[in-house]
Amino acid sequence: MDPRRVLTFRAVAHERSFSAAARALSLTQPAVSQQVAALEKEVGARLLDRENAMALTAAGEVLLAHADAIAERFALASRQLGELTAPGRLRIGAFPSALAALVPQAATRIGQVTLEEGSTPELAERVRRGELHLAVGFQDAAQPRREHDGVERLDLVRESFVAALPPDHPLAAREEISLSALADEPWVAPSGDNLIARACRAAGFEPRLVMISRDPLANRALVTQGMAVTIMPRLLAREFTGVALRPLTDPPQRDLYVLLPPGGRHPLAEDAYRALREVASELS
Known part of the structure; x- marks a missing residue:
């Protein structure tokens, strides 16, 4: 899985909206939608129920837990790398x-x-x-x-x-x-x-x-x-x-x-x- 797509899916999952996630990520809505679709193709399962207010599917709930952990580790890595120099x-x-x-x-x-x-x-x-x-x-x-x-x-x-x-x-x-x-x-x-x-x-x-x-x-x-x-x-x-x-x-x-x-x-x-x-x- 492409970690960028995973983090984009995370934004959509938390916002429950492609447009809101696009604003949060400074991307266009089509770009966000395309990344999530590509990710679903990679994992071979639907992650979001687009007919039910972007509710998470069972696969989406599993992946979101990992996506949150990835985002947290990226934030920690950024903080620790900054502290190496200062x-x-x-x-x-x-x-x-x-x-x-x-x-x-x-x-x-x-x-x-x-x-x-x-x-x-x-x-x-x-x-x-x-x-x-x-x-x-x-x-x-x-x-x-x-x-x-x-x-x-x-x-x-x-x-x-x-x-x-x-x-x-x-x-x-x-x-x-x-x-x-x-x-x-x-x-x-x-x-x-x-x-x-x-x-x-x-x-x-x-x-x-x-x-x-x-x-x-x-x-x-x-x-x-x-x-x-x-x-x-x-x-x-x-x-x-x-x-x-x-x-x-x-x-x-x-x-x-x-x-x-x-x-x-x-x-x-x-x-x-x-x-x-x-x-x-x-x-x-």
């Missing part, structure tokens, strides 16, 4: 707690970086599209290993969680505590179905959430004021003051990893990965 700043994405501890220390060793926040699935998609050069993600270590389509995963570190309690909490005097000992406490967590909530359920109780927050500073304030307890990853715990941090006898764990595009990487991407590994090793 790389610019390294764009790093990370989830909130990584931005509060791990990433800034690594960034100071690289220089010329821009940091952006997001959830792991969002960051993976942005790396795949070339909007970010690198991202730091995480997953619950108790869950099956997660891979992300179109990007490469490189592991950084596995870290344990610790309990974060108000300074005057009765359990703050213990050297370590079990997660089940916090069953009757009010909790703060990023959601009702994240690693923290799952760990509580695995310990035999449903956490009573008084606040749902992904903001580490807000969570620390809530714990400091005695309004809630939580658990937090060890790397982030180093940044917390005003709370009592205690090891858990049965700590949940999470895996931190870097996401990189499969090719056409920014000149500083590998340096950033090494810096992140070094900092993670030093802090763990």
Whole structure:
């Protein structure tokens, strides 16, 4: 198949109109119609139902998925080729707690970086599209290993969680505590179905959430004021003051990893990965 014809078909499929696709592609309508007809001859099947508002046929739906992927890779290639001559700043994405501890220390060793926040699935998609050069993600270590389509995963570190309690909490005097000992406490967590909530359920109780927050500073304030307890990853715990941090006898764990595009990487991407590994090793 001629890729130019495939991309022309893509425009028609999205616009549902030969004339609208022609305007989008700066072509004449007859040229667009001829390219689509030639493509249909190449694949040996009708791609568009011209009698039904240009609806996709079964073959058209299959080819459109591939056409979208081709267009996306062309756009990524164009962006990466442009950055070979003018790389610019390294764009790093990370989830909130990584931005509060791990990433800034690594960034100071690289220089010329821009940091952006997001959830792991969002960051993976942005790396795949070339909007970010690198991202730091995480997953619950108790869950099956997660891979992300179109990007490469490189592991950084596995870290344990610790309990974060108000300074005057009765359990703050213990050297370590079990997660089940916090069953009757009010909790703060990023959601009702994240690693923290799952760990509580695995310990035999449903956490009573008084606040749902992904903001580490807000969570620390809530714990400091005695309004809630939580658990937090060890790397982030180093940044917390005003709370009592205690090891858990049965700590949940999470895996931190870097996401990189499969090719056409920014000149500083590998340096950033090494810096992140070094900092993670030093802090763990």
